[in-house]
Amino acid sequence: MRDQFSLDGKRALVIGGSSPIGRAIAVALAEAGSDVAVATTTSSKEEETLANSCANEIWALDRKGFAQAIDAADEVDVSALFERAAGELGGIDTLVNAHELPFAKPAPEITFAEWRRVIDANLGGPFLAARAVGQRMLADDHPGGSIINVSSVLGERGLANGSAYCSAQAGVLNLTRALALEWARSGIRVNAIGAGWTEGMAMVGDDEARSKLERFLPHKRLARPEEIAGIAVYLAADVSVYLTGQVVWVEGGALSHV
């Protein structure tokens, strides 16, 4: 059974390698045998350090990989990232869109520039990367691939002060379904992971907000990033080849509650 889930010989690109979930997914894919390139979505020193340490973990697992800083909502950056991945890894079989731009603010105070930036980063970024996969795979007569978009419970339910972020995350869920239908017969599968409240997620807020959340959640704790990442191995592996257009929720029962 273990062999069926092996990702040996696959090449993955994880955008958002400095976020807790992106990093955990990158490492899980590498543990399962994939080569993994990671991209960070800003060039802040702190995020670059995180992405580099993620790449170090991938190298420590004896897999190929690199880290690159990009603006995920910039066409030129995304295009350059795919060029480099094609060159250094030889191609892409798995794309993970795990980057996010957290943002919460009362709606009357949100400027339109802020709104656009949040939608561009959280929804435009996954579109640009998925488009790059589609352009390459459809042109190459590529045997197939798996796109995994990371969205969140905030894409399914609302949150006060979350108008921009929640709208973008909901957009990612239906982007997933629309691309899945468009590419269902081309061998490109498109699924999403609907992450629950997770350790290290900026949208959780401060410690007080966090303990309120923990009391509310059926599991009485947030998800550990590795618990979100496990299902990405299944979605990247050939064993899930009949699965497309789905959101796989990993949220500790949060959405089951009234």
Next chain:
Amino acid sequence: MSVLDKLNLTGKVAVVTGAGRGLGRAMALALADAGADLVLTARTQTQLEETADLVGAKGRTALWVSCDVTDSGSVGAMIDATMSEYGRIDILVNNAGGVTPGMASALTEMEDESWRVGIATNLTGAMYCSRAAIPHMLEEGAGKIINVTSGFGYRAATNNFIYTSAKAGLINFTRALAINYAPEIQSNLIAPGLFPHGDPERVERWRHGKFTPMGRLGQDEELGPLVVVLASGLTSYMNGQVIILDGGGLAGGHGPTGFAPVVPLPEGA
């Protein structure tokens, strides 16, 4: 621990209902592949013995027990037999269900008994099995329940009142299991699309799956790994959720398959 080690089910005991053939057999064999020992139940004995032999060939043990999931006494006896053989239950797969007499009927012509038996088979049975197994899972401090729903749990079809209601009921029953027995027990569902299980008559009736987005029917070997995922440590934080394995069917369904219009933006936009 590497992420793939979490899939190992060695030392776990899994109960699979409706394990004589089709989906149930495919899931039982996948759980055995991952290292679990099995308890196989169904009403028909001969098919169970065949599944048990196939599990044995994978080097795992299998206890088979004839059981009618619509009879709580029969379910209780099956769980007792499991406990006396293995002393534990880690995984329960509520797979028993299917077509019952009078199921495909217009509502105005439906017999009371058709509704009662259809709901008993496709919903109540999962309740009886879960109710009987949960105390033993709580004793261990951990457990996995996997219920089998269907695309008909989400969407309706002509003259399909009983099955669709039962399968939708099963989804919310599973959510209730999730929040009531978290964090010890994780309860999730799989919703298989069209899987003919090697039956050529079904392949023809479903037109080889030409109308599904992927353009083909599902294969049993695609279902097995999914049940292992849901039975394993890979999904320790997944609870109350459905994974729909249907080649993209439910992602669309609001228009004909392959409907892909091209509508340009207005000039100057």
